[in-house]
Amino acid sequence: MDYRGKAVLITGGASGIGAAAARLFAAAGASVAIADRNGEAASALAQELPGAIACTVDVMNPDDCLAMVDAVRKAFGRLDCAFNNAGITEVAPLKGAPLPETHELPLDIWRQVLGVDLDGVFHCLRAELPLLLESGGGAIVNTTSLQAHISYPRTAAYTAAKHGVLGLTKTIAKEYGGRAIRCNAVSPGVVDTPLTNQVIHQPEYKDMLLAPIPIGRFAQPEDVAKAVVWLCSEDAAYINGAVLAADGGYLA
Template identity: 35%
Template sequence: MTLTEYRRLFDLTGRLAVVTGARRGLGLAIAEGLAAAGADIIAVSAGMEPSGSEVEQRVTGHGRTFRAFRADFADRVSVLALASELAALERPVDILMNNAGTIARAPAAEHTDTDWDRVLAVDLSSQFVLSREIGRRMIERGSGKIVFTASVLSFQGGVTVPGYAAAKSGIAGLTRALANEWAGRGVNVNALVPGYVTTDNTRALWEDPDRGQAVLARIPAGRWAKPEDLAGAAVFLASAASDYVHGALLPVDGGWLGR
């Protein structure tokens, strides 16, 4: 292959990507990365602004089209309504980035049913429902890319985040389960595995001098990740470069899981 042909493997021009949890953090960085690679973006978050958001500015700054949708991923009816809106678009969804997520921190003995139910709904159940609805149409077309945001806690138990650890472990299994069914039907299902990233979800850790330093000491790369560190891996899993990659959980963790 020529250099131009290799570059085309990562070119997302003409693709429509849905990025959930796109208002900030990882989702914002992933949406911009996909736009920089050529994809048009539909950004979804519970609090997404109809216009003028930071993610809109970043996407349109790369010359790509942008649309904003709101959905409450803790509410099954809202997720199904989002799926219906996406199905009614004039263009099919080529890429689904399942990134929306939440976390609740409390010792397991004090972890409430409310927190457990909310975290599992947002981080696992809604991911399956949206993937099922969009994936069904991808199967009909014989093409599509679905990428979940898993976690290093898909492999480890963590501390004081039992709901989150359970949900992200579920995402690992769901990634493999969907890949087993859909790989032969033209749909790639894989997952990013972020390590410790400086986002709002981890603020309680990186703002704590003791806990933040303990985490940092275990990262071989010697630093916490920035959201932008996930963008390249997201483009890879969304592009033709990953056409023979199915059911993979790709760590972007500074070496954490290899420690």
């Protein structure tokens, strides 16, 4: 796939799936904007990739998202692909404490998870769509999760947010498909990333999480990133409003 002359924006781009996607897009010739709340990590990765830029952004802040896209406009003059990937689970704000039952979930954690995982995607889309339209169209991929389709106990906020992202993806696909903007989602399975490895390798969880995966291993970030790069490419030109499960067969 040839991305020469294309500009790509990735949120949550400094680590995990986002960083893997940044490297793959850059290897295919794209100019990449790496946006992340961890600005130092984003800058470090950008220095590895030819022509890449870094943006410090909190996707919960709509002004940050507008500034992020303005930086892309100034650096590249266009936007062709947006990968809205920034996200958290309840595990992060709870800082290792046990997941509470839903009726005991603190409201601030509910708001934080929804604020990043759902509001954040909306804030990014709201900022990205005008530049995509100015550029003559393009492709958007939003990161959902297995939990856009199923759920686990004690994950009310994350599950609600990811179901919401799936609905938002379909809305954008319907609304903007006629203006040459495709919008799809990728649903990663259990991926070995900095966001998850504090849980998935614990003995009490590992076997339980591996059991439903026919391939028999956790995904690596590159497994999902390759699906994203394909969804943004011309090879997927007729794919719009779809959700691609990169889950090793879990949902099957």
